[in-house]
Amino acid sequence: MRIGIAPDGLALVRTGIWRHERALLLGQVRAGGADAAAVGTALAMLLGEHAVAGAAVTVVLSDELVRLWQVAPPQGAVRMADLEGAAALRFQALFGGAASDWRIRADWSASQPFLASAVPVALLDALKAAARAYRFHLVEIVPQFVATLNQFRKQRRPGAWFGLVHGGVLSVAAYDGKRLAAVRTTPIPPGADRDWLEGHVAREALRVGLGRPERLQVCGPAPRGWASSIGRLKFACTLFEDETDPLWPDSARLALAGRAP
Known part of the structure; x- marks a missing residue:
């Protein structure tokens, strides 16, 4: 299963293991905002109506909920700490705040600029809490643009x-x-x-x-x-051909970002 999360709505989509199987929109709810509390409330409304216990779930976050930026590795960087420090400093310069409340992940490279992304720690905690409460396996949390970029990389x-x-x-x-x-x-x-x-x-x-x-x-x-x-x-x-049902809401399209064709 896949969950798309955006500030204005969430959607739960079931995908099959075979390529010919069509994705099924199981449900959608409106969200009250981008903060972790609002997302947690909307998640409870969405998941409370469906049997997700034991399911492997991928969560795709809209780009409004995350931060994406390029990082130039410091000259002579030899340790992961050097790259992590450069990413945190660049985050602070671009977004005007410390990265302590965000979880940073990146395509780390000491030889060339790399793409970094950050997700609020509070939002990650809300997703982990939902996984425990509804007993599903949270296998991946990925920003929409990163998921789509990887999907079409080849x-x-x-x-x-x-x-x-x-x-x-x-x-x-x-x-x-x-x-x-x-x-x-x-x-x-x-x-x-x-x-x-x-x-x-x-x-x-x-x-x-x-x-x-x-x-x-x-x-x-x-x-x-x-x-x-x-x-x-x-x-x-x-x-690229858009195979998503044109009547689906944006949150459902979001849920399928990065799905293998």
């Missing part, structure tokens, strides 16, 4: 950037060759067409000091007009 083409559309927001992973250079997020304005997308990508390339990508590969419910067409020479845009 499909990323050379020279391409990767984008995720969810809840009216576009998150973009900018690459410098094979290296992930930055993750940028912005709300999608009403009526955002291909011209808006091209302008946005061009601005983000300038901000991170890279050339415009050859291609942008996008997953999620992106506007169909973003796809490449004749006469569009600035960069190509590929929309």
